[in-house]
Amino acid sequence: MHTIPNTMQHLATNIAPHAQHPPPPSLAHAAWARARARATCALSGHRSRHSCRSRHVKALASCSQGISNGNIIGQDTQLRTDKFFQLEMTVHDSELDQYGVVHNAMYVVYIHKAREEMAASIGFSMTSIARTGNAMAVLELNLKYYKPLLRGAKFVVKVRLVQIKGTRILVDHIIETLPDRTLVLEATATVVCLNKDYRPTRVFPEMSSKLQRFFSSQDDDQFTSYKVLC
Secondary structure, three states, rough: OOOOOOHHHHHHOOOOOOOOOOOOOOHHHHHHHHHHHHHHHHHHHHHHHHHHHHHHHHHHHHHHHHHHHOOOOOOOOOOOOOOOOEEEOOHOOHHHHHHHHOOHHHHHHHHHHHHHHHHHHHHOHHHHHHOOOOOOEEEEEEEEEOOEEOOOOEEEEEEEEEEEOOOOOOOOEEEEEEEOOOOEEEEEEEEEEOOOOOOOOOOOOOHHHHHHHHHOOOOHHHHHHHHEOO
């Protein structure tokens, strides 16, 4: 029997790359240990980088929140329930219906006028908003009538801010006769801010800040307003 030289055996191994030749146990164990170490290291590094990024994002968020809170009044500012803007008015003959009392539609005009005067008194107007291309609109208005106003009657319209949330401003109105302060009407309006495409947008920041500052202040002399229109 002829024996195959070692060189021929080596050549046969090289030209059969798919032949199964398991490595010695010691080499296999060493390779497995190295692979496990690399995987553990990679996983640890991933977690470390992820943790670092998370801490960085949280730090930036905290910083932004601090800047925001320091520069504007938040929408969760505590508003005073007893803080009103008051506008005194007088009934004109052109505002009466066929029964000699103020026409129901006129009360909407009265409360709208009071909101406009309130806005002007704290530093912004509907005209200035319109110049920017933005707008404001009444989304919902609920009225409850108690007593009609008569020819020549003097009355007061009281306006109170209830809430600012997202795109909406919730406002209460009360109309009372003068000088006896008999309740005439209660109304709640939801006003929305609109962008240049007449789509709802968040309440304009400057307006929100001024409204909340006005209706949350404890300084009655400075912030409780009373205006008379003939």
